[in-house]
Every structure is written in structure tokens, then in C-alpha cells.
Amino acid sequence: MVDQGKLFIGASRNPDDTLAKAQYLALKFANRHGLVTGATGTGKTVTLQVLAEGFSEAGVPVFCSDIKGDLSGIAALGEPKDFLLKRAEEIAFSDYDNAAFPVIFWDLYGEKGHRVRSTVAEMGPLLLARLMDASEAQEGVLNIAFKIADEGGLPLMDLKDLQALLSYMAEQASEISARFGFVSKASIGSLQRGLLVLEQQGAQQFFGEPALRIEDIMRVAPDGRGVVSVLAADRLMMNPRLYATFLLWLLSELFEELPEVGDPEKPRLVFFFDEAHLLFSEAPKVLLERVEQVVRLIRSKGVGVYFITQNPLDVPETVLAQLGNRVQHALRAYTPREQKAVKTAAETFRANPDFSTAEVITTLGTGEALVSTLEDKGAPSIVARTLIRPPSARIGPLTDTERAAVLGKSPVAGLYDEDLDRESAFEILAARAGKATRSGSATGEEAPAKDESAASRWKLPGFDTGDEQPDRRTPPARRGGSQRETIIEAAMKSAARSVASQVGRALVRGILGSLKR
Structure with a gap:
């Protein structure tokens, strides 16, 4: 042969x-x-x-x-x-x-x-928008969501992480719109319904570690x-659509790595x-255009x-x-x-x-x-x-x-058979909401107005000028975890190489929007 x-x-x-x-x-x-x-x-x-x-x-x-x-x-x-x-x-x-x-x-x-499996962060906003058949406005909201996750130290591993982040964005739509441009609650709601459809189609099994x-x-x-x-x-x-998006994601991973x-x-x-x-x-x-670029390069x-x-x-x-x-x-x-x-x-x-x-x-x-x-x-x-x-x-x-x-007899037997659920955006946001609730109960203060309550529960450190910098510590790996770099580790290494004065402030994304490690 x-x-x-x-x-x-x-x-x-x-x-x-x-x-x-x-x-x-x-x-x-x-x-x-x-x-x-x-x-x-x-x-x-x-x-x-x-x-x-x-x-x-x-x-x-x-x-x-x-x-x-x-x-x-x-x-x-x-x-x-x-x-x-x-x-x-x-x-x-x-x-x-x-x-x-x-x-x-x-x-x-x-x-x-x-x-x-892939993580939501590795899939990136462009491919995720394609998978969800998102409109141009909805794709813009996804891009903002990934930006907030990057800046706020919120690893997006699976679909529930993205759902939690979208819920935060819906409650903070006014504040986010003032910084990134108009973010409509209708677009966020459409994306949330799109995530529900993906779950019903079994796509949640693809996202994770x-x-x-x-x-x-x-x-x-x-x-x-x-x-x-x-x-x-x-x-x-x-x-x-999931089939084509998965193969394109894999192709982009090969290109980037x-x-x-x-x-x-x-x-x-x-x-x-x-x-x-x-x-x-x-x-x-x-x-x-991105596909053409990847195939060419x-x-x-x-x-x-x-x-x-x-x-x-x-x-x-x-x-x-x-x-x-x-x-x-x-x-x-x-x-x-x-x-x-x-x-x-x-x-x-x-x-x-x-x-x-x-x-x-x-x-x-x-x-x-x-x-x-x-x-x-x-x-x-x-x-x-x-x-x-x-x-x-x-x-x-x-x-x-x-x-x-x-x-x-496979050489990878046992490496991918067990699900891992590291601390990620869902757990971090839930913990912050719980901490705010306990703090309010301990002081005996009256519950604030609806908008203020939302901000108290969901607010990300460093989102407003004068706040403390985001907590970018990498979530600890659970026993038996993957040897692959976590999202935050990759972010810190990439940023440290490129802009020493802004370590961890942004992640570099590749041609198709996935993380470039």
C-alpha cells in the first residue's frame, strides 16, 4: 500500500x-x-x-x-x-x-x-453561536458573556456555567449595557432557551471535563x-449542527495547538x-471566512x-x-x-x-x-x-x-470515562449569591430594592472602577482530574507572556474563538 x-x-x-x-x-x-x-x-x-x-x-x-x-x-x-x-x-x-x-x-x-468533551470556553462564542443558531444580536451577547467570564475569573466549563452567567447578565443588563453596549434581556432569554434546546438534544454531554x-x-x-x-x-x-460544529471545533483545536x-x-x-x-x-x-482561513493555514x-x-x-x-x-x-x-x-x-x-x-x-x-x-x-x-x-x-x-x-484494549481506556466537575462559574456565582444573602441576614438589614439585591447577589469583583481586582486563583483539581491546563491557568500564562502589567486581565482567543493555549 x-x-x-x-x-x-x-x-x-x-x-x-x-x-x-x-x-x-x-x-x-x-x-x-x-x-x-x-x-x-x-x-x-x-x-x-x-x-x-x-x-x-x-x-x-x-x-x-x-x-x-x-x-x-x-x-x-x-x-x-x-x-x-x-x-x-x-x-x-x-x-x-x-x-x-x-x-x-x-x-x-x-x-x-x-x-x-470540550469546555464551553474552548468552544468559544463563534462556534457556540453557530451551534445555537443565534442571531447577530445574540452572538454579540455571547461575546460579552465570554468577556465578563474572562475578566471576572469565571471558568465556563459546561452549560450550567453559561446559564448562571446569563442569569447574572439579565439581572445586571443596565450596568453591562453601559460598559459594553446595549444588552437586551430578550436576547439573553433567547440564548437561555437555546441552551435548554441543546440540553434536550443531549449536547450537555459534550461540554465538561x-x-x-x-x-x-x-x-x-x-x-x-x-x-x-x-x-x-x-x-x-x-x-x-452539533456534528458539524464538533468537527470544526476539533479542527480549530488542531490549528491552535x-x-x-x-x-x-x-x-x-x-x-x-x-x-x-x-x-x-x-x-x-x-x-x-474563518473555515477558509483555517483550511489554508x-x-x-x-x-x-x-x-x-x-x-x-x-x-x-x-x-x-x-x-x-x-x-x-x-x-x-x-x-x-x-x-x-x-x-x-x-x-x-x-x-x-x-x-x-x-x-x-x-x-x-x-x-x-x-x-x-x-x-x-x-x-x-x-x-x-x-x-x-x-x-x-x-x-x-x-x-x-x-x-x-x-x-x-484501547490506549486511552479509563482516561475519559469519568466526569469531572471542578469549581467553575456556576459554583462561584452561587457561592457569592449565598454569601451576600447570609451577610444581609446577619446584619438584620432590610432587603434592598430589587435592582440592588440583584447587584448584591451577582456582582463580580473588579467589574466597577474602584473595586478589588478579580480573584483569579485556579480552582483546585479534584482527585483523579485531567492533566490538561485549566482555563485560568492558560489565561494567566498567556497574558503574562504578552502584557506583564496586565496579568490575567484577558484571554487570547484563536481564529474560531476558542482558547489559544
């Missing part, structure tokens, strides 16, 4: 159906990103598996989502079925053999894999093969974004991003132009939009004088594709009609027993 720095994809065919030449993907150009498209049932999932196997064999870690459960079979030994042996013979794949690959299963719900450590999806097995991280997404796909490496001989990680249309569908312009971090979708029109032109490695399975061309998609796909390839690309796209068989990869000095190869090689691992899902066995 790997030959002198190249992954074997399949073999191209001449117009008379005779074998032409082998088609490869050069590892040194694999971080230039890619695109796999085609109609349902044309072989996109098998192509994804073939690429994942090749990268793993080359020692490159892989992250991919398993939409239907079929991709889980990559962890099991393949079976020498007749149609697979026939395909190997057709493309002269003499080294074809069956194999199983090192796999770690992940699942936001913790049912079919290890739990995956221990948060996913990037190094755990970039593992290499003892035998030198890259570990394939497979996200169980069959249930997650019932909430498409990994150092620059230029153009390595092979990628540090390959990231497959299946059902990519969900990322771009109805996304606001600012988010599309993450290449220098040694990460290759491969989008998988049915229609090339699903991907904006600005992103499409950055995808140098292309695998195009069959498309249908019955409606005007489908005909436009075929025309668009054909125009993105370097023409082959032996056939009409647009005509061939509609006649490709299952497991057959048009392939063009980067070669020489990064120029795309002439498009070739290619029979995709058969996978070495199983085609199809694992049984529950087989999946449990893989989870039991």
Missing part, C-alpha cells in the same frame, strides 16, 4: 479498458488537502477506508467519522472475498493481503466509544502504524470531514483535511480551490443542479485528452472514480479513470462484542 513515500490508490484504465498505470497519492503532498465526492452508493466510504488504511500503514494518525457504522470494520481483519480478489487481480495489486488496523473509538455520548487532549488522536501504535481514531456518528447525525512544521515528508495527522455539506450549509459569512501544521460529500457544489469555491487531491465517484445528471455539479466537477480536473471528463463522471461504476493527485512540484496530475483498490480490513461494521474488545 505504501511505496517510496506514496500511497497506492488503484490503477487507471485506457479507453479500451486495458490497464494503464498505478495511481498514487504522494505523502509529501498529502497535507495539501483533498476531496472525495460522489452520489450515494458509488463507493465513497470504501475510498475513505482505503485512504485511512494507507495513511495508517505509512505511520500517519487518522481521524474520521463513522456515519453509518460501516467504517468500524477497519479494526477487524478483512476477508478474502471473491469480488475483492478479482479487483486486486484487475489492477495487478500483487501485494494485496488482509489486515486489521489500530483503532480508537470515540463517541460524544459515550455509548460506542470513549467520551469526547476531562476535555479531549489533541495528542490522544495523534497516536502511533507500537508497530509504527498510525492509529485511526473513529468517531461513532450514527446517533450524532440526528443533530447535524500544533506548532508550525512547514511541508513535512508526510502529514502529522489526516482529518476526514465526512458529510461536509453540513459544515457549509446556511453558515454565516464570518464562519465561512493548517497545512503548515502538518495536517491534511479531506472533505467527503456527495456534490462538489457543497463546498464553497474558496475552499474547493485549496483541495489539491481529488477522487470523484459517479454523479447523476438528471436535474439542472445535478448537471451543473457534473460540469463543476469536470472543470476542477486537469483534462485528459483520451476522454471527456464530464461524460465519464456519469458512467463510472461502483468502486470506480476519476483520480487526480498532486505530483512533481505540487501540480495536479492528469485526471485518470481509476479502479479503486480493495481495502485490507473488513468492509462493514463490527459486532458489539468486537467493538467492546477493541475498547477494552
Whole structure:
């Protein structure tokens, strides 16, 4: 599968159906990103598996989502079925053999894999607004909420932390509006209802600790093969917005945490974004601009991003132009939009004088594709009609027993299975409210007016001029806690490096609004 720095994809065919030449993907150009498209049932999932196997064999870690459960079979030994042996013979794949690959299963719900979590602070206001389908005004309120949390020493770990902070903002709307601009209680109420919807959809299971450590999806097995991280997404796909937002968050985390490496001989990680249309569908312009920026810049971090979708029109032109490695399975061309998609796909390839690309796209068989990869000095190869090689691992899902066995031997077993609930914004605000209430009871004073009562219960130290500075002590880690830096620790280190006179006064947020550690 790997030959002198190249992954074997399949073999191209001449117009008379005779074998032409082998088609490869050069590892040194694999971080230039890619695109796999085609109609349902044309072989996109098998192509994804073939690429994942090749990268793993080359020692490159892989992250991919398993939409239907079929991709889980990559962890099991393949079976020498007749149609697979026939395909190997057709493309002269003499080294074809069956194999199983090192796999770690992940699942936001913790049912079919290890739990995956992020904190609200790491998600950031932009992605959170996208997840909640917030309006521009509501997104502005979220940005103010994150600013208040940063300045007030209020770690936002889970949804109840954000709910508590929004309640504070509703009671202090006038004071906050005077400092940051108008904050309407209606917008806050809409956000609170949005959080309730997220909880009902199960999104609260994603927010919390221990948060996913990037190094755990970039593992290499003892035998030198890259570990394939497979996200169980069959249930997650019932909430498409959460699915797309989670993958985009993970992509932004990779961008923010990994150092620059230029153009390595092979990628540090390959990231497959299946059902990519969900990322771009109805996304606001600012988010599309950020996605384009991340895709363009993450290449220098040694990460290759491969989008998988049915229609090339699903991907904006600005992103499409950055995808140098292309695998195009069959498309249908019955409606005007489908005909436009075929025309668009054909125009993105370097023409082959032996056939009409647009005509061939509609006649490709299952497991057959048009392939063009980067070669020489990064120029795309002439498009070739290619029979995709058969996978070495199983085609199809694992049984529950087989999946449990893989989870039991996982290198991250036990690291993410228990929830942690550190002291964060919810507990801090509740403690301050309780302290104010006890103080008023002890003095025997009359209860102040409604607005003053709210200020007494919720007021943040340092919010007004002349108050004491915010308490920025890091909440103590509970026994068995994550080794990951807490939000406040990261803030203090970042600020200390940049502005020594203002230690802890602000957090630096990355391109997509998450914390830059």
C-alpha cells in the first residue's frame, strides 16, 4: 500500500479498458488537502477506508467519522472475498493481503466509544453561536458573556456555567449595557432557551471535563502504524449542527495547538470531514471566512483535511480551490443542479485528452472514480479513470462484542470515562449569591430594592472602577482530574507572556474563538 513515500490508490484504465498505470497519492503532498465526492452508493466510504488504511500503514494518525457504522470494520481483519480478489487481480495489486488496523473509538455520548468533551470556553462564542443558531444580536451577547467570564475569573466549563452567567447578565443588563453596549434581556432569554434546546438534544454531554487532549488522536501504535481514531456518528447525525460544529471545533483545536512544521515528508495527522455539506450549509459569512482561513493555514501544521460529500457544489469555491487531491465517484445528471455539479466537477480536473471528463463522471461504476493527485512540484496530475483498490480490513461494521474488545484494549481506556466537575462559574456565582444573602441576614438589614439585591447577589469583583481586582486563583483539581491546563491557568500564562502589567486581565482567543493555549 505504501511505496517510496506514496500511497497506492488503484490503477487507471485506457479507453479500451486495458490497464494503464498505478495511481498514487504522494505523502509529501498529502497535507495539501483533498476531496472525495460522489452520489450515494458509488463507493465513497470504501475510498475513505482505503485512504485511512494507507495513511495508517505509512505511520500517519487518522481521524474520521463513522456515519453509518460501516467504517468500524477497519479494526477487524478483512476477508478474502471473491469480488475483492478479482479487483486486486484487475489492477495487478500483487501485494494485496488482509489486515486489521489500530483503532480508537470515540463517541460524544459515550455509548460506542470513549467520551469526547470540550469546555464551553474552548468552544468559544463563534462556534457556540453557530451551534445555537443565534442571531447577530445574540452572538454579540455571547461575546460579552465570554468577556465578563474572562475578566471576572469565571471558568465556563459546561452549560450550567453559561446559564448562571446569563442569569447574572439579565439581572445586571443596565450596568453591562453601559460598559459594553446595549444588552437586551430578550436576547439573553433567547440564548437561555437555546441552551435548554441543546440540553434536550443531549449536547450537555459534550461540554465538561476531562476535555479531549489533541495528542490522544495523534497516536502511533507500537508497530509504527498510525492509529485511526473513529468517531461513532450514527446517533450524532440526528443533530447535524452539533456534528458539524464538533468537527470544526476539533479542527480549530488542531490549528491552535500544533506548532508550525512547514511541508513535512508526510502529514502529522489526516482529518476526514465526512458529510461536509453540513459544515457549509446556511453558515454565516464570518464562519465561512474563518473555515477558509483555517483550511489554508493548517497545512503548515502538518495536517491534511479531506472533505467527503456527495456534490462538489457543497463546498464553497474558496475552499474547493485549496483541495489539491481529488477522487470523484459517479454523479447523476438528471436535474439542472445535478448537471451543473457534473460540469463543476469536470472543470476542477486537469483534462485528459483520451476522454471527456464530464461524460465519464456519469458512467463510472461502483468502486470506480476519476483520480487526480498532486505530483512533481505540487501540480495536479492528469485526471485518470481509476479502479479503486480493495481495502485490507473488513468492509462493514463490527459486532458489539468486537467493538467492546477493541475498547477494552484501547490506549486511552479509563482516561475519559469519568466526569469531572471542578469549581467553575456556576459554583462561584452561587457561592457569592449565598454569601451576600447570609451577610444581609446577619446584619438584620432590610432587603434592598430589587435592582440592588440583584447587584448584591451577582456582582463580580473588579467589574466597577474602584473595586478589588478579580480573584483569579485556579480552582483546585479534584482527585483523579485531567492533566490538561485549566482555563485560568492558560489565561494567566498567556497574558503574562504578552502584557506583564496586565496579568490575567484577558484571554487570547484563536481564529474560531476558542482558547489559544
